[in-house]
Amino acid sequence: MSTLFKTLRHPLGLASALVLAAILLAVLFAPALSPQAPDASSLRDAFAGPAAGHPLGFDSAGRDILSRLLHGGRNTLGGAALALAVALALGVPAGLLAGYYGGWFDSAASWTVNLIMALPAMVVLLASRAILGSTVWVLMVVLGFLVAPAFFRLVRGIVAGVRNELYVDAARVSGLSDTRIVARHILVVVRAPIIIQIALVSGIAIGLQAGLEFLGIGSGDVPTWGAMLNEAFKNIQREPLLLLWPGLALGLTSGALVLLAAALRDALEDRPAAPVPARAPAVVHEPREGLLSVRDLAVAYPGREVVHGVDLDVRAGEIVGLVGESGSGKTQTAFAVLGILPENGRIVRGSITIEGEEVVGLPERRHRALRGTVVAYVPQEPMSNLDPAFTIGSQLVEPIRHKLGLSRAEARARVLELLAQVEIADPERAFRSYPHEISGGMAQRVLIAGAMSCDPKLLIADEPTTALDVRVQAEVLGLLRRLQAERGLGVLLVTHNLGVVADLCDRVAVMREGRIVETGTAEQVLSAPEDPYTRKLLGAVLEVS
């Protein structure tokens, strides 16, 4: 289903799109719909109420309000569109270049953008009016220049995030030119956020433009909604109703744009996390017991399947190790269960149930509700999963408040309790610390505390100790085992370390090149491996030790 269709299925999306369409049509056909020219005035009619052919009456100069409203809308919306076009033309290409290439252009562009954002917009607009004249269109070009950083920062941030993704590397290695990579792989990622940003920035541009005109900074000779507000405000004592029409037009347009942006965002986020393509055979999977049950799971990236038909089970209260060498598909399997495959990754076959609920094809909103509350995740690199700009406490408090609806004080108490449970010696101090002030081992404990915060039933830990030194590794594994036993958690432990498996796991699944080659109890698999690949893995460990 296209994003547009999904947006229109959303009641707010449909209502806001209809309101915007009606406003746009009205202002487009202003000359045909207006009873008279917007500037035609007759002092005899000043402040006169509605009359035949003039449904909204007349303003202080005897001009027809409906005509001014329609023509004013043309100028207000046209001005906002011009500001938006300038902002897009400057912000998007600069953001793409800075995010993709980095280097000196990124530094220079980011520096310029910071400078623009530091300038007080009103002062710049006043100065440009004095220098360039008061034409509304010139002011809108300047406004576009001032809002361009919003697009630059958005695009640069997203592009910088994906430029080192493996699929971009793969495209580079396969000889695609930069232009083709940007057009094929990068623009797809930034398209949706840009559309949402356009709706939001349009509202802001309309508001700013109306504000300028209201303050009398615009040209004054062109009808706009802001200029109408200004005129109505001067006569507020005599005829307060004059404020109503331009105020309503502005309120409706800005409100509809914000609601449309929200509906668009919902439509884009609500896409099934991993759609099963229409041509995939409709395999009916039996209802299954157990906390996590994966059947015939296949994950693919454009042109390549990386997980081929994985079966996996985790029951409440057991730790299952998913082992295999680097690149064997362990993380992709875990991501598919969590519903967080990267943008291009898709589940192309199979079924995943968590507590009996099928999650393949589940709308993102529903999947998000499961994450944290039913299934939680402990990632590989503790430090890069903590935001350096916030204290540990605030990073743990916010999700708890959001998910459990606790007050700030209750959430704080819960976080301190969790920090104590993950064996952090001084929880108060850790709560106040920033990530750079704590060690890697403590960061991993913090992430485990975060994962435990909403009492999940299934924990997926992806190489939780890889980034830690041996002593801390043992402590963190001990902690995981203790929490698992105390809470009866099911744990899927992704690892390439057979020592960890021997130490911690009840059962183990061995993965190679996207397939499970052997499963069994940890004891069985480690003492009498059946598959040659498992034997080779085990042999390699024994050789090293």
Ligand SMILES: Nc1ncnc2c1ncn2[C@@H]1O[C@H](COP(=O)(O)OP(=O)(O)OP(=O)(O)O)[C@@H](O)[C@H]1O
């Ligand atoms: N974003 C992506 N685009 C395309 N291919 C990807 C992407 N991410 C992973 N892959 C491919 O999927 C395969 C499985 O990767 P995965 O990360 O699951 O391996 P892994 O077993 O977890 O390895 P590691 O232990 O190194 O994390 C790899 O061949 C990898 O190149």
